[in-house]
Amino acid sequence: DANYRFQVERRMPGGGPPPAEGRSPVRLRYHKLLMQPILASMWATLAPILAPNISSTDEVCVVGAGFGWGVDAIIVETGAVNVVGIDISQYIADEQGNTEEAEIRAEISAVGLDPDIGRGADILAFASDGLPRSNVIVLNNDAASGPQRQAIRQALGGNWPSVVISENIIDDSWTDTDIENLRNSMNGFGGQQRLIFVYKGTAARTHQDLFDLLPGTKEVISTDGLVYLS
Template structure:
């Protein structure tokens, strides 16, 4: 959550208030107002490269609250399910809204979320709806039991498995192999697509070579802007 930081007042009608009275602007983190349009724009580009078909069944791995699932459905009209192992996601996705966290962000800069400009900010950043529009299964696809649950939700094996930019430098090679093998366990006929942000320690080509040294379905690696697509 701390990796995401979005200053919202400059995006409000009229832009930032002229007098901040020495305070910081209100910022949000991993919240819908920021993440939904970001992922919608991303998948508008990626779909033009990946060409996922309306007839595909798609399993997306590491989707958080499923805003990327919303974006893929909108772009492809395919059947899509998201999975994520986070207990936080599982607890919050349908039961709670973002209200408590957003009120805390408004209060943190000295505004009252119930009156004046603080209330204006709250009305801009909070839609009163649950965090998720979709069900995100708390699964990892690494076991037969987990894959059975995913098949049940999709109505069959996925034809496409997308890993949604979940790999970073904290992942060892074996972690990546284990995640890939889970996706490869759906009958061996599906596309395996890794959305990835490269680092100095692991480039796009490094990841592609690691994945495709394994037996089974070949893996694709694509950058978040769609400019790199290794197949």
């Protein structure tokens, strides 16, 4: 969440606050209004690579799914019916069934506006859809143990995942050991599941570096779809 900070008013009709108001703009962090379109765009870009090889009968597990907005996009782009997201975050576990309104109200109040009147109310109406953050299953789970993998299987209707996707969660803070542990968790379902790593890539660890580090059969796809290694 700390990696995201967006000025929500820039996206509203009329843009941000005029300088004469002398206040800071309202900023939101990992919120649906801002992140859902980003993830939808990414998965639409990757669809020509993924969709031909993911069918409606596949059982898909998305690792690092957040509130599941990428899961929504994967369902749209691939036609897969049984898709479950997993993430290790008590915040996500606690908040996925709640709306974002309380957090948005707090951000509006933090810049001196009243979220119930005037400009503050306009921002609230624009930024909050009043719906729960998640409309798909996101488990507080990292697939690292037998009971956790069984929970994923249960969420998929008693079936093991046939496709496991890491949703752009690896960055330069990850060590090689962290990545190897992620891969082992993704590969721990006892079958021939397809392992897909969506990865932005950095100067410190290129897409080829990640591919070479990972043992066995895997796929590494850049977030812009321009790199595909298998």
